[in-house]
Amino acid sequence: xxxxxxxxxxxxxxxxxxxxxxxxxxxxxxxxxxxxxxxxxxxxxxxxxxxxxxxxxxxxxxxxxxxxxxxxxxxxxxxxxxxxxxxxxxxxxxxxxxxxxxxxxxxxxxxxxxx
Amino acid sequence: xxxxxxxxxxxxxxxxxxxxxxxxxxxxxxxxxxxxxxxxxxxxxxxxxxxxxxxxxxxxxxxxxxxxxxxxxxxxxxxxxxxxxxxxxxxxxxxxxxxxxxxxxxxxxxxxxx
Numbered sequence: 001x002x003x004x005x006x007x008x009x010x011x012x013x014x015x016x017x018x019x020x021x022x023x024x025x026x027x028x029x030x031x032x033x034x035x036x037x038x039x040x041x042x043x044x045x046x047x048x049x050x051x052x053x054x055x056x057x058x059x060x061x062x063x064x065x066x067x068x069x070x071x072x073x074x075x076x077x078x079x080x081x082x083x084x085x086x087x088x089x090x091x092x093x094x095x096x097x098x099x100x101x102x103x104x105x106x107x108x109x110x111x112x113x114x115x
Numbered sequence: 116x117x118x119x120x121x122x123x124x125x126x127x128x129x130x131x132x133x134x135x136x137x138x139x140x141x142x143x144x145x146x147x148x149x150x151x152x153x154x155x156x157x158x159x160x161x162x163x164x165x166x167x168x169x170x171x172x173x174x175x176x177x178x179x180x181x182x183x184x185x186x187x188x189x190x191x192x193x194x195x196x197x198x199x200x201x202x203x204x205x206x207x208x209x210x211x212x213x214x215x216x217x218x219x220x221x222x223x224x225x226x227x228x229x
Binding site: 003004033035043104105106108109111 | 119121151155156157158160163205216217219220221222
């Protein structure tokens with residue numbers, strides 16, 4: 001079975017541009033979460049989606065948005081990119097949803113560089 | 116504010132050594148604590164701990180949770196070069212408003228020399 005897959009693996013953008021990152025969860029997993037990991041830091045929670053609805057949002061500006069599709073894949077969009085958005089963006093999927101324990105399976109991430 | 120603190124941030128050892136990694140947390144309504152290993156990009160799951168005092172073991176790795184002290188340790192015995200990685204600790208809160216959120220520490224960078 002395939003794990004969590006993310007695309008693209010690497011991306012270079014300039015300030016002010018917009019970017020879309022994609023994630024396909026493990027088959028059968030209905031929950032997808034997005035995390036931002038800046039070099040030298042632990043992952044920071046951005047969003048969680050379950051059954052196509054936003055179920056949690058971290059402390060990120062409105063420039064960050066996401067959605068989940070009927071096949072449970074997900075996209076993360078970031079508008080008006082800033083240099084500080086340069087980071088590894090991790091997607092994680094789980095069987096768990098509301099009220100369940102959170103064992104997450106992570107993809108290999110998208111490395112975003114903003115110049 | 117909820118937070119997770121790991122120590123040490125960096126550790127260099129020789130093959131065969133035993134290491135202990137620490138994680139302490141201040142999280143409202145604790146539910147569980149997870150350990151991940153991050154070698155290149157994708158963190159891979161090691162352990163989930165929910166009950167205090169119960170040791171989880173997998174080969175040379177073991178972990179235990181102390182709810183009274185709000186902490187956990189991850190032990191690695193007879194280290195190998197393949198154990199070189201960042202070890203992340205994450206805490207799951209129970210509160211509905213933070214549903215789906217894991218609070219991660221900064222991680223411990225472990226380097227094992229041959």
